[in-house]
Amino acid sequence: MPCVNEPGTPREQDLLGKAFMNLRPKAVVQIEKVEKWFGRTNALEGITLTVRPGDFMVLLGRNGAGKSTLLRVMARMLKPNSGKVEICGFDVRHDPERVRQRLGFVAHSSYLYRHLTARENLRFFARLYNLENIDQKIQEALGWVGLEQSADRQVLGFSRGMQQRLAIARATLHRPEILLMDEPFSGLDLEAAELLTQWMKSFVSAAKTIVMATHDLEQGLSGVNRWVFLEKGRIEKELTGDFQIIRERYKQFLRERKGELS
Numbered sequence: 001m002p003c004v005n006e007p008g009t010p011r012e013q014d015l016l017g018k019a020f021m022n023l024r025p026k027a028v029v030q031i032e033k034v035e036k037w038f039g040r041t042n043a044l045e046g047i048t049l050t051v052r053p054g055d056f057m058v059l060l061g062r063n064g065a066g067k068s069t070l071l072r073v074m075a076r077m078l079k080p081n082s083g084k085v086e087i088c089g090f091d092v093r094h095d096p097e098r099v100r101q102r103l104g105f106v107a108h109s110s111y112l113y114r115h116l117t118a119r120e121n122l123r124f125f126a127r128l129y130n131l132e133n134i135d136q137k138i139q140e141a142l143g144w145v146g147l148e149q150s151a152d153r154q155v156l157g158f159s160r161g162m163q164q165r166l167a168i169a170r171a172t173l174h175r176p177e178i179l180l181m182d183e184p185f186s187g188l189d190l191e192a193a194e195l196l197t198q199w200m201k202s203f204v205s206a207a208k209t210i211v212m213a214t215h216d217l218e219q220g221l222s223g224v225n226r227w228v229f230l231e232k233g234r235i236e237k238e239l240t241g242d243f244q245i246i247r248e249r250y251k252q253f254l255r256e257r258k259g260e261l262s
Contacts, residue, residue, distance in 0.1 A: 029074060030051075031085050033046050033047070036073060044233045047234070054207045057224070066232070075180055076092050088177065101174065102176050104176040105179075115155075118166050165195070177209060179203060197223075217243075217246070229250065
């Protein structure tokens with residue numbers, strides 16, 4: 001479900017291409033002064049963030065910095081104590097169904113049914129979304145992540161990388177505009193990580209949006225245009241630039257925080 005209406009004819013598509021930046025909404029995610037508490041622990045403190053169409057944003061920070069909590073607030077899995085979150089202009093509190101249609105979420109754990117096949121897993125989730133042409137959408141999703149040859153295998157026999165690709169197929173089955181990803185490289189070997197990186201670049205190249213959380217940058221990332229550093233539930237820095245430069249800045253950031261604790 002797109003954030004803006006898509007034109008149908010080739011001429012309409014050409015006109016849209018020429019003025020695309022003006023026609024698209026200024027933000028696909030708008031977060032204003034969000035606070036989230038767990039008991040006396042302030043997990044998110046005054047978070048304000050704008051995510052635009054086509055952004056590939058990475059949330060960086062140590063474990064407990066608030067990255068996963070922020071993603072779950074965006075995905076309506078957690079309710080903030082205060083503040084406002086809009087997805088494609090829809091308030092997550094008042095328009096949950098419209099928000100759900102526009103979001104996909106890939107959690108740290110795959111949450112797949114291991115004794116079902118890949119196809120059966122996707123069929124189950126397709127019905128939850130009340131999708132039409134289910135078989136066609138399933139086949140397209142499996143092909144997009146390179147699992148068409150494993151469609152009828154049980155998930156319990158899948159490698160971690162294959163499970164992650166199936167989780168992505170599930171999260172994008174309804175063709176969302178925004179994909180949220182929590183530590184997607186965790187447990188992947190180098191080949192699987194490279195496949196995932198290429199897939200993410202392909203996703204954002206279609207003017208869609210990714211917000212990804214990770215705590216380390218050992219896995220090289222390309223195509224990222226925004227890097228957000230979090231610490232103790234606050235946004236400390238936002239940077240743009242080459243991956244190698246960002247990685248060094250992040251290492252310095254972690255050293256400084258470690259020094260503050262010593």
